[in-house]
Amino acid sequence: MKRFAPYLLILPGGLWLAIFLVVPMVFMASVSTQEGDVVNGFVQTFNLSIYGDVLSQYGTQFLRSAGYGLVATVVSIVLAYPMAYWIAFRGGSRKSTYLLLVLLPFFVSFVLRTVSWKFLLADNGLLLSPLKSLGLVPADFHVLQTTVAVIGGLVYNYLPFMILPIYVALERVDPRVVEAAQDLYAARRQAFTKVVLPLSLPGVFAGVLMTFVPMTADYVNAEILGGPANTMIGNIIQSRFLVNNDYPSAAALSFALMAAMLIGIFAYARALGTENVLEAAAR
Amino acid sequence: MTETQADVEAVAPAASGPPPVPAIELDGVVKEYLAHGEVVQAVKGVTLTIAEGEFFSLLGPSGCGKTTTMRMIAGFEDPSRGTVRLHGQDVTDVPPNKRDVNMVFQSYALFPHMNVWENVAFGLRRKKVPDAEIRRRVGEMLEIVDLGGREKRRPREMSGGQQQRVALARALVNRPRALLLDEPLGALDLKLRQAMQIELKRIQREVGITFVYVTHDQSEALTMSDRIAVMNDGLVEQLASPREIYERPATAFVAGFIGTSNLISGTVDRVEDGCAVLRLGDDGRVLAEEGAHRAGDAIAVTVRPEKVMISTDEPAAGLSAVRGTVAEVVYLGLYNSYAVRLPGGTEVTVFQQNALDSTSTAERGDAVWLSWRPQHSYVIGS
Numbered sequence: 135m136k137r138f139a140p141y142l143l144i145l146p147g148g149l150w151l152a153i154f155l156v157v158p159m160v161f162m163a164s165v166s167t168q169e170g171d172v173v174n175g176f177v178q179t180f181n182l183s184i185y186g187d188v189l190s191q192y193g194t195q196f197l198r199s200a201g202y203g204l205v206a207t208v209v210s211i212v213l214a215y216p217m218a219y220w221i222a223f224r225g226g227s228r229k230s231t232y233l234l235l236v237l238l239p240f241f242v243s244f245v246l247r248t249v250s251w252k253f254l255l256a257d258n259g260l261l262l263s264p265l266k267s268l269g270l271v272p273a274d275f276h277v278l279q280t281t282v283a284v285i286g287g288l289v290y291n292y293l294p295f296m297i298l299p300i301y302v303a304l305e306r307v308d309p310r311v312v313e314a315a316q317d318l319y320a321a322r323r324q325a326f327t328k329v330v331l332p333l334s335l336p337g338v339f340a341g342v343l344m345t346f347v348p349m350t351a352d353y354v355n356a357e358i359l360g361g362p363a364n365t366m367i368g369n370i371i372q373s374r375f376l377v378n379n380d381y382p383s384a385a386a387l388s389f390a391l392m393a394a395m396l397i398g399i400f401a402y403a404r405a406l407g408t409e410n411v412l413e414a415a416a417r
Numbered sequence: 418m419t420e421t422q423a424d425v426e427a428v429a430p431a432a433s434g435p436p437p438v439p440a441i442e443l444d445g446v447v448k449e450y451l452a453h454g455e456v457v458q459a460v461k462g463v464t465l466t467i468a469e470g471e472f473f474s475l476l477g478p479s480g481c482g483k484t485t486t487m488r489m490i491a492g493f494e495d496p497s498r499g500t501v502r503l504h505g506q507d508v509t510d511v512p513p514n515k516r517d518v519n520m521v522f523q524s525y526a527l528f529p530h531m532n533v534w535e536n537v538a539f540g541l542r543r544k545k546v547p548d549a550e551i552r553r554r555v556g557e558m559l560e561i562v563d564l565g566g567r568e569k570r571r572p573r574e575m576s577g578g579q580q581q582r583v584a585l586a587r588a589l590v591n592r593p594r595a596l597l598l599d600e601p602l603g604a605l606d607l608k609l610r611q612a613m614q615i616e617l618k619r620i621q622r623e624v625g626i627t628f629v630y631v632t633h634d635q636s637e638a639l640t641m642s643d644r645i646a647v648m649n650d651g652l653v654e655q656l657a658s659p660r661e662i663y664e665r666p667a668t669a670f671v672a673g674f675i676g677t678s679n680l681i682s683g684t685v686d687r688v689e690d691g692c693a694v695l696r697l698g699d700d701g702r703v704l705a706e707e708g709a710h711r712a713g714d715a716i717a718v719t720v721r722p723e724k725v726m727i728s729t730d731e732p733a734a735g736l737s738a739v740r741g742t743v744a745e746v747v748y749l750g751l752y753n754s755y756a757v758r759l760p761g762g763t764e765v766t767v768f769q770q771n772a773l774d775s776t777s778t779a780e781r782g783d784a785v786w787l788s789w790r791p792q793h794s795y796v797i798g799s
């Protein structure tokens with residue numbers, strides 16, 4: 135009995151993964167190589183050429199999504215790190231209040247949050263109309279339907295996923311270790327770059343994974359805040375699937391996206407292998 | 418003990434020339450914290466001088482302000498009042514990274530993302546010491562603390578005792594003018610702690626650096642230190658050599674904190690040949706040599722258990738002599754411990770060595786005489 139205990143323990147999680155991840159994926163993979171249409175039904179023909187077709191057709195959107203995801207991730211790090219740092223080291227007894235504030239947007243639905251941004255950024259909305267009446271920006275200036283609006287929306291919607299893991303990593307840094315660095319002749323800045331930063335990098339890595347992947351696959355922000363020139367791969371998959379009922383193309387795109395992300399993440403983890411980064415930081 | 422005394426003499430000012438500049442001087446240092454809207458004085462005014470090359474201990478119970486005092490020397494806390502001087506220089510407002518002292522933290526505070534070698538090299542790298550010299554000095558230091566060959570290990574891959582030595586090496590390799598150690602052996606088990614005490618003392622002799630050692634363990638302070646400052650409630654109660662602290666405690670607190678001590682209080686009956694004589698009961702007397710006391714003064718006297726002799730016959734004149742009843746006898750191998758109740762209700766502890774035969778001199782319930790020499794009575798205020 136004892137020997138089977140570990141297997142029993144992974145059973146619930148294993149079943150969960152099997153039913154909700156493996157089965158749909160096998161199903162998707164099978165759909166992607168089928169041919170036909172909704173009316174007459176789809177037939178499995180092992181048509182692998184569809185991968186080449188969708189990639190060449192939607193290559194631009196693929197690259198755009200990766201670019202948006204990358205920029206939004208970098209902006210998120212730049213915004214999230216100081217916030218997480220401040221809460222972890224200066225938050226005092228109110229840390230949990232600040233964390234709640236960080237999470238507060240999640241109490242409102244994702245779509246609603248994004249729509250409210252649409253109102254904020256509208257051509258004569260809360261933000262632009264005062265600026266325009268003051269003559270600070272030209273009358274035909276607009277933010278909506280631009281890259282900036284989409285990336286801004288992505289950052290806004292996923293920022294907590296960057297703040298939280300960085301906060302957790304910083305919170306775990308022993309203040310005595312920082313004092314030890316200062317005691318060993320490190321000025322405040324060096325104590326940060328040589329000790330605090332390297333010790334918090336695992337949190338940044340986690341934050342990147344938790345934001346880059348969903349941001350790259352996102353379609354709500356491009357849909358609501360962007361224009362025709364901001365279409366992301368998520369929008370294509372969504373419309374192929376729900377509007378055109380072109381299941382094989384949608385499934386092939388989803389699979390290609392997933393494969394690209396897995397390869398990207400793998401390369402990222404290898405290139406920024408924690409050990410190497412930490413060793414470099416020690417110098 | 419004799420060795421400790423020799424060390425004290427070695428650091429005493431030379432006969433000629435100006436007196437050497439002390440390594441560390443605290444002058445009326447006070448530290449106040451604001452806790453829940455109330456001002457708490459963690460350190461209430463400490464003035465002390467630590468000589469170059471000295472092994473100096475801050476000893477006292479938990480919460481008496483030892484760590485706070487040490488952190489003010491290191492620069493992690495700003496004194497609310499008073500001055501900190503290192504080698505004659507006022508460093509009260511100098512940040513820790515610009516002070517030529519290094520600290521060994523109680524929790525070691527090693528850098529978890531660096532291996533042993535990088536931990537030890539950290540300070541030298543910040544000081545921009547040339548690479549070749551860093552390699553040489555780190556290598557030498559790791560040899561001194563017996564960690565040669567373990568350079569590539571991460572702190573978490575090492576035992577507590579090894580981490581302790583990394584922390585020591587990381588501080589000492591910078592050749593600071595003084596090393597501050599905050600209960601450095603507190604987390605180790607007894608056997609390792611004793612081994613490390615000897616090791617620390619050896620290293621201190623080898624490198625000749627001033628050590629300021631914080632501990633709440635009186636035996637640790639007594640065996641290792643040249644001088645000890647006994648602290649209580651934010652103040653230094655006594656600052657002296659271990660022998661002096663043990664044999665001549667200045668206050669009732671010191672007497673009680675260091676080893677076992679008996680406290681007998683009474684009123685001076687008369688002064689005879691420079692000896693204050695206290696009456697105790699009908700026929701008891703306590704003679705105390707020191708101090709200028711007059712008849713009628715209320716004083717307290719301490720005497721160490723091992724200085725008291727126990728007998729059934731009345732002691733000779735010229736000794737303190739009090740009658741009592743044996744309340745308890747405990748056989749402790751090397752010696753017997755007696756608890757003797759005096760007429761006033763005070764209990765006196767007596768240690769008697771089991772030198773010749775192991776039969777105890779007195780049994781429970783026996784009426785006995787206790788006696789000791791006048792020079793073993795220490796008067797501690799009134």
Ligand SMILES: Nc1ncnc2c1ncn2[C@@H]1O[C@H](COP(=O)(O)OP(=O)(O)O)[C@@H](O)[C@H]1O
Pocket residue numbers: 450451452457458459460477478479480481482483484485486
């Ligand atoms: N940052 C602080 N805020 C408030 N009180 C403190 C602080 N640091 C220390 N104290 C108080 O000061 C006193 C002395 O503490 P400490 O120096 O750590 O004592 P020790 O090292 O002798 O155990 C304690 O009563 C402690 O509660």
Ligand SMILES: [Mg+2]
Pocket residue numbers: 480483484485
């Ligand atoms: Mg302490």
